Amino acid sequence: MLDVQRLILQEKRPFLDAQKCFVSSDLRAALPAHEGAAVRLTDGRRSLICRLYVRPELRPGTALVDGCATCLVPVGAEPPPAGPPARLSVPEALSVTRLSVRLVCSSAADVLRLRRRDAAVTAARALLTGRALSARCRLGCAGAPLGRRLGVLWLEVTCPQLTGETLGSAAADADVTVAAVETRLHAEFAAERPPTSGHATARARLTAAARHFCRPDSDRSSSVLLLGPAGCGKATLARAAAAAAGALPVTLRCDDLPSERPGAAQTELRARAAEARRLADCGPLLLLLRAVHAVRGEPRAQLLQLLDDVRRWPRTLVVATCSQPQQLHSALRSAARFDTELHLTVGGAEDRVEHLTHHLAGRSLVDCSMQQLADMTPGYSVADLRALCREAVFGRTQQDAALQLADFSRALLVIRPSALKSGPGAAPLPPLSWDRLAGVGSLRARLRRCLVTPLRRPDAHRRLGVPAPRGLLLHGPPGCAKTSLVRAAASECRAAFLTASPAELFSPYVGDSERAITELFQRARMTAPAVIFLDELDAIVGTRSASGQSGVQAKLLSALLNEMDGIGIKQDQAAVDSAVFVVGATNRRDLIDEALLRPGRLDQHVHVPLPDRQAREEIIQLYLTGMPVCDDVSAAELADMTEGFSGAELRHLCNEAGLAALTEDIGASAATRRHFLRHLGAEPDSDGTGPAAGAGHRSEVTVQS
Ligand SMILES: Nc1ncnc2c1ncn2[C@@H]1O[C@H](COP(=O)(O)OP(=O)(O)OP(=O)(O)O)[C@@H](O)[C@H]1O
Ligand SMILES: [Mg+2]
Known part of the structure; x- marks a missing residue:
């Protein structure tokens, strides 16, 4: 075995079949082999089978390989990482009398031509003539005139008579078995391992369909529409199903069709469909139509035609993917086009x-x-x-x-x-820890019971046959932590959170507001388990009996009622739908339409009242821990004095006391009892004027000109 100091691989032309290895004179002189002898060149990553020639102009220690046979299984000792670029050896050469070959062609048409009668065996014999072989190797053929004419890119050869150490060449009367004639797509996909994680139910159904319809003896086809948010793994799922069923996935990206001139998209679709049809004749096929919703206008007729034609193809499964169901034309939702619709979410x-x-x-x-x-x-x-x-x-x-x-x-x-980067529901809801809220012990337990547990443990509800609650309304006076409670529960329940404010949902354009509600629910179903939070619900929907309900509110209400009832949801989406929870918050419960509050909709009603004496003390204590105060400040005393204050007002009281301390002395290190009492109206101002009657809940500033 000789060390090669410099290895030049002409890899730009990977399918050349010259199988020649040119070496410098010194290497040639050191090798015990004649010109044209089969040698093996091992560079650590692969093993190349070549025929030896000398090229005196090469620098000493150099080998130049211009197309070769690659061993499919690297053989021989691999050089250590710090060793020379490659090693050259001259193994024993044998005459091979029995071998099996896979022919890999560039197109389906070439495959079909070669599969006729004995054409493949004759072609393989001709292509093997004069080639050096190893136990398992890949021989490039695209460079040879015969390979080009037949459309054969490479041969994968197995010679059981050869060992890892020996090389050989096919005898003139060798027994050649053709194991397969396949396209390059087939050969490359066979080596691919699509990832198989997540979507257990959809995966099982799709794989079962692929196995059934892509059986080699199947003369039927079927079609599945995969709906799910962008990036949830629809195409990967289809490829994994194809791999499991031994079918070839052929992808057609519908969002990538040419549009520069009229008719270009149709022509492209027709050409791709014709190629797919030929591939279906070569073997089981999974036709993957990605982003079918992107086909609009004239090309749609061509797509529908393709879907109709595919019904007559043998051993084919069509899988169409769509991430925007609202843009899907009704013709594509018809049962005549797709036998099954599978709805994917981003997963739990x-x-x-x-x-x-x-x-x-x-x-x-x-x-x-x-x-x-x-x-x-x-x-x-x-x-x-x-x-x-x-x-x-x-x-x-x-x-x-x-x-x-x-x-x-x-x-x-x-x-x-x-899914939550833009559009309705995408407004971020900053997480909040329960530690940031005080005096909400019973509310926290209630929210856990009717919001967190159903989303985190749907199995418990299923076990007892009790349907999980679908909606919750928090109502109570302003500033009593309704929004904050939802934020804290959201951080705990490990579900996607979609928040929509009236500003996001109201639109001056006809139909836009209802569409926003539909889109909001669609996104929630796609990211299920998910919670939709509608803050200030009274402003969004109002009540039909109130004369003040606007036209937009009425439309939003009816869209919301439809969505909450799951109207238009297909059977297999119902499970997903039950993982969508709606939370509303309002301080005008009387303004919420009763229809929205009936069982099955927002049926859990949680009143968030003004904090009682104990809760007030806890809230004040919470805010006092965050600010330096003198010893004379007592949370208990302040709680006694703040009957009727909301949490927001108690927080404001603490802030104002701190501000008053700073106003008095910018160098103050702590707020005193006096500063709190002054804000509550129980202590005169430092200038002796004393606060106006009723002060305390909020500060009022009058600017005099
Ligand atoms: N129990 C509490 N513990 C701690 N802070 C509270 C509490 N209640 C209210 N707050 C504070 O009051 C402020 C207002 O609370 P929040 O926005 O949750 O009230 P809300 O009930 O949603 O009010 P609105 O009805 O006006 O929307 C928040 O900054 C919150 O920190
Ligand atoms: Mg609020």
Whole structure:
């Protein structure tokens, strides 16, 4: 075995079949082989089978390979990392009398031509003539005139008579078996392993359909429409089903059709459909039509025609994907076009654990578990999780260190769930910890029971056959923590949170407001388990009996009622729909239409009252812990004096006391009892004027000119 100091691979032309290895004179002189002898060149990554020639002008120690046969299984000793670029050896050469070949062609038409009668065996014999072989190798053919004429790109040859150490060439009367004639797409997909994580139910159904309709003896086809948010893994799921069923996935991107001139898209669709039809004749096929909603206008007729034609193709499953169901033409929703509709969501925490485990394979986590990361990422699709993992990995301070929770916390600020980046419901709801709220013990328990538990433990409800509540209304006077309670519960329930304010939903254009509600619910179903939070609900929908209800409010109300009843939801989406929870908050419960509050809609009513004596003390204590106050300030005393104050007003009281201390003396280090009492009207101002009657709940400033 000789060390090659410089290896030049002409890899730009990978299918050349010259199979020649030119070496410098010194290497040639050191090798015990004649010109044209079969040699093996091993460069650590692969093993190349070539025929030896000398090229005196090459620098000493150099080998130049201009197209060769690659061993499919690297053989022989691999050079150590610090060793020479390659090693050259002259193994024993044998005459091979028995071999099996797979022919890989550039197009389906070539495959069909070669499959006729003995054409493949004759072609394989001709292409093998004069070629050096190893036990398992890949021979490039595209460079040979015969290979070009037949459309054969390469041969994959197995010679059982050869060992890992020996080489050979086919005998003239060798027994050649053709194991397969397939397209390059088939050969490359056979080596691919599509990831299989998440979407257990849809995966099982799609795989079962692919296995049934893509059987080699099947003469029927079927079609499935996969609906789900962008990036939730629809295409990957289809490819995984194809791999499981041994079918070839052929992808047609409908959002990528040419549009520069009239008719271009139709022509392209027709051409791609014709190629797919030929591939269907070559073997089981999964035709993947991505983003079918993007086909509009004239080309749609062509697409419908294709879907109708596919029904007559053998062993074919059509899988169309769509991330914007509202844009899908009704003709595409007809049962005549798609036998099955499968609705995907971004998945729950278990799916996220599977996706994260896949994306973080081979990496170690120090202070967090996959489950913890999954809990931190509600609403994140598999594509978002991949981006998140990349961000966490590349944003690390030390590149070789293991991943930490801090890396993910940082990445979470950069990577947001794509379904919630814009549009109705995308307004961020900053998380809030329960520690930031005081005096809400019983409300917290109630919210846990009717919001957090149904979303986190749907199995418990299923077990007892009790339907989980679908909606909740928080009502009570202003400033009593309705919004804050929802924020805190949201942070706990590990569901995607969509918030919509009246400003987002109201539109002056006819139909826009109802569309926003529909879109809001669609997004929630796609990111389920999800919570839709409608703050200031009275301003959004009002009540039909009140003369003040505007036309837009009436439309929003009816759209909301429809969505909450799940009208228009298909059977298999119902499960997803039950994982969508609606929370409304209002301080005018009397202005909310009764229809919205009946059982099955916002049927859990939680009154958030003004804090009682005990709650007031706890709230004041909470805010006092955040500010320096003198010993004479007592939360209990202040609680006694603040009957009728809301949480917001108690917070305001503390702020005002602090401000008063600073107004008196900018160098003050703490607020005193006096500052609190003054705001409550029980102590005169420092200038002796004393506060106006009724002061205390809010500060009033009068500017005199
Ligand atoms: N129990 C409480 N503990 C701590 N802070 C409270 C409490 N209640 C209210 N607050 C404070 O009051 C402020 C207003 O609360 P929030 O917005 O949740 O009230 P709301 O009931 O939604 O009011 P509105 O009906 O006007 O929308 C928040 O800053 C919150 O921190
Ligand atoms: Mg509020």
